Amino acid sequence: MRQDRLAALAPLAAVLMFLAAIVASFWYLRNEEIEREKEALKRDVEYAQQRVRLRLLERQEQVMRLARDVSNQEVDRSEFGTRAEALISQYPELQALSWIDERRRIRATHAAPTVTSSQLRVAGEVLRGGETAELYGLVRDLLQPVYSQPVTTNAGDAVPLLQLQVPLASEGRFAGVVLAEYSIDSVLRYGTPTEVLARYAVTLLDADNHVLAGSPLPPRSGSVWPWSAKANAYQVPVSPVGNGLVLRGQAYRTSLGMVGSGLFWLVGTLSVMTAWMLIATWRHTRRRLQAQQALIAETNFRRAMENSILTGMRALDLQGRITYVNAAFCQMTGWSEAELVGQMPPYSYWPEEEHEALHAKLREELSGKVTPAGFQVRVRRKNGHLFDARLYVSPLVDARGQQTGWMTSMTDITEPNRVREQLTASHERFTIVLEALDASVSVAPLGSEELLFANRLYRQWFGSQTAGHLQLVAQAGVLPAHRGQSSVDDEDGLMGLPTDPLTSANSENAEIFLPELGKWLEVRSRYLNWVDGRLAQMVIATDITPRRLAEEQAARQAERAQSVSRLITMGEMASSVAHELNQPLTAISNYCSGMISRIQRGQIDEEGLIGALEKTAHQAQRAGQIIQRIRAFVKKSEPNRQLARVEDMVTEAVELGGIELRRHNVRLSHYMAARLPPVMADSILIEQVLVNLMKNGAESIVQANRPPAQRNVELRVVPRQVEGQDVIEFSVQDTGGGLPPEMLAHLFEAFYSTKSEGMGIGLNLCRSIVESHHGRMEAENLYNGSEVTGCRFSFWLPLA
Structure with missing residues (x-):
């Protein structure tokens, strides 16, 4: 691998070094050529600057000679014009000559025909301002010739002019100036040698590098070489003008340089081709090295994976001989690789009692008749223990596509079989439970x-x-x-549950x-x-049918208990009711007796008789209303919730409860807010609650033995807000002895009573009635300091 790498990289490095040497050589030669061109340009530009300087000095000397003659009064205005015309016609760069006295008045002037009308000066005018006036003041102060700094003009037909002002002196005092104006273009054209103009693009620039005269070279573009993007140029200031007038020369392009060098491109092309071929060879070698490394890594990976997996691998040739086993297969069976490789059937890990069945399985395996799902066998370890295994068989094919044997994978399924049996038993138990x-x-x-x-x-x-x-x-x-x-939009993407129905x-x-x-x-x-x-x-x-039947029976019993409670209440109120009925009955009897006696004596007229009969009928109606109200209160059995006016319920309850309170000599006062909204309630049941609370308050006052001035029961009905809900609050407040604190917690429990003869169902029924109307009832003692001054029962009902 190292030799292949060096064989690929060394020629490539040599070619790259050769190419670098060629490029460096051409670079050096090109730089030498550029330096020579720069030296030649510098020398020629300085030579042209000397020529322009000498020409300006010659014109300055002639103007100074004219100024000296004017100062000596040897030249008058007509003579000045004649001599100025001669100088302008003889020297083309000289455009105008003007004589300006000490009062800045132009006494005489002459200009060349090429001067534009905007640049002409008229005799008799006075310098009012501008650059000429500023230069005039400078000459007056210095008493020396001064050149102006030429600038470009915005006028299209006007050419920039260079001014020279020479002072005039008369008897030692300043007497004016002679103004000479030069054409900068003519100065460049006639002052610069023709051989310099032929070789270079020569221009005159001002202090801001603006072109005053000449045509500069356009910037080079489209060049592939960075050093060719800028033309070779050199500039030098022109004396005696100074930095305000700069002479610049730009060399014309005389050769193509390296771009036009055929040898350079030939060597470069050959070097690039060689480098490209070597790079291709190197890339091919690199891919081969990478393939080798990948093969080694893959082999090591497969070997490591094969040794780490729990599946046993076994390879057989076409005759059934074991040719390969992995570490997992050896670990499963307990035999080493050396003991297993080369064995022919029957194998040592076959149970002896299953040799015949395993031989048949092996014949099917070698014939290729095994199903892809594999088959289950029993395997014997070296220590004699047996375990269940599942075998999967696939053919072994070599590189030429020919089958050389069979590869078998073996998995220990003893634990899965045990788990499957347990799951089956658990499923049976689960099914039995659900079925039961x-x-x-x-x-x-x-x-x-x-x-x-x-x-x-x-x-x-x-x-x-x-x-x-x-x-x-x-x-x-x-x-x-x-x-x-089902739709994807109807289900939540994160939970998989339907979105719309969940909220409803x-x-x-x-x-x-x-x-x-x-x-x-x-x-x-x-x-x-x-x-x-x-x-x-x-x-x-x-x-839940039995539970619902029990609940219905309990509801019926509660209704009967309410009726019984009302009967008990009316039984306790019987004497008061009799007393209440005694009044209208006595009044009826008295009215009838009085009318009979008066009729017998003839002391009554028709109008008096009608009045007495109306009073008698009114008392009879009153007695009937009392009987009907008591009868309706007692007979009510089933709740009937409907829209009810609070005023009507309170009025009925006050009339019924007032009977019992008057019997106990207790004063009843009630306050009801105006324009109360209706509630959804059973009027009779709410009246029963109010009557029971007022009766309990009266009994509490009797037990406390309050004096007549303190025997009061107050009923208040006002709107309120409870937990953000609009409700109507009913409260009954007495001036009795209150309730012991230990009784408040058990006050509304069934069969719990604070009275010795009480049954303990009154307040429990009251709370049940209020809660069935979606309301709440509570009780509290009233204090004056530490003394209990009464008790307050209150409950509220939501609005309809």
Whole structure:
């Protein structure tokens, strides 16, 4: 492997080094050529700068000579114009000459025809500002010739001009300037040698590298070489102007360099081809090495896996000779590999009593008649113990596709057989328990009418069909087992349960009645994953008919107890009722006796007789109403809840209870809030509760021996809010002796009474009546400091 790697990498490294040497050589030669071009460009640009400098100095000398003559007053304005015209016509770069006095007035001027109208100066004008005026002030201060810094102009037809102002002196004082203006383009054209212009692109630039004259080379683009992206250039400032005027030369492209070198590309192409072939060889060698490594790793992996698995492997040739066994096979049988390899049947691990059957199995195995599911045999270990094993057989095929034998895998199934027997026994016990249950149990999948399981009681009630299961589910209101075609959108992706029905299904047990069975059933339901992975619903139905009958009988007994309680109440109130009836009856008797006596004496007229008869009829009606109310109160047996006005119930209860309170000399006061909403209640039962509470309050006051001023019972009816619910609260408050604290906890229990002659069913019935109306009742003592001043019973009823 190391030799193959070196054989592949060494030629590749040599070719890459050769290619690198060729590239470095061409790079060095190219750099040398560039350096020579740069030196030649520098030399020629500096030579051109000297030529331009000398030409500017010559023009400066001529302008200074003219300025000296003007200062000496040897030249007047006409002579100045003549000499300026001669200079401008003789030297093309000179565009204009102007004579400006000390008051900045242009006394004389002459310009070349190429000067644009915007750049012309007119005699008699005064310099008002701008660059010329600033330069004028600088010359006046320095008394030396000064060049302006040329700048580009925005006007399309105007060319940039270079200004030179030479001071005039008269008797030692400043007398003005001579302004000379040069065409920068003419300075470049006539000042630069023609041989330099032929070899290079020469331009004049200002201080900001803006082109003043000449045509620069366009930037090179599309080159594959990074060093060819920029042209060879050199620039130098032009004196005496200074840095404001820069002469730049750019070399033209005279050769293609390495891009046009055929030798370079030939060597490069050959090197790339060689490198490509060597890389292909190296990749092939690398894949071969990887294949070898993978083969070794796979062999080691299979050997490790083969030694670690619990399945025994055995290879036979076509004659039945053992040619290979793995470690698991040896561990199962107890014989070593050396003892097993080479054996012919009968093998040493065959039980002696099963040789004939195992020979037949071996013949089927060698003939290829073994089923893919394998077959079970008994195997004997070396120590003589037997175990159950399952054998799977597959043919062994060599690389040429010819079968060389059979490979057999052997698995110890002794433990699975034991577990299977235990599971079978457990299933039988589980089935016996379910069959013996006194509840119906059925399981059906969602979205199907298949019945997965049903115990004996279900089959006895509904048969072997799913109809009974579906009937229980539908009538009980639990989650539906049959929903038609199931949809993925109808099921939760995480739980696998249906989404929509879960929110509307009953979470408690449901009690239903089946007429065809004549039974009351309590139905419970839950979801489970069936053995095949399907979501199923199990329904358990328990016969609760005896319990419902007992509850109905208890309800009937409670109704009879309520009637008995009312009879007892009315029995206790009998004397008060008699006293209450005695008043209208006495009044009727008195009215009748009075009318008879007056009629006999003839002392009554028709109007008086009618008035007396009306009063008599009113007292008779009052007595009849008392009798009817007492009769309705006593005869009421079955509850009848309907919309009832609170005012009517309180009025009836006050009239009935007032009879008993007046007998005990107890004053009754009541307060009722205005515009109370109606409640859904049985009026007679609520009146019974109020009468019982008022009667108990009066008896408590009698037992406490309160003085007449403190014998009060107050009934209050007001709206309230309890636990966020709007209710009507009824409270009966007395001024009796209260209740002992130990009795408050047992006050509403059945047959528990605080009175020696009491039966203990009054308050228990009251609480039952209130709770049947979805209300609550409570009792509490009233205190003045530490002294008990009375007791308060209250209960509330929800609004309709």
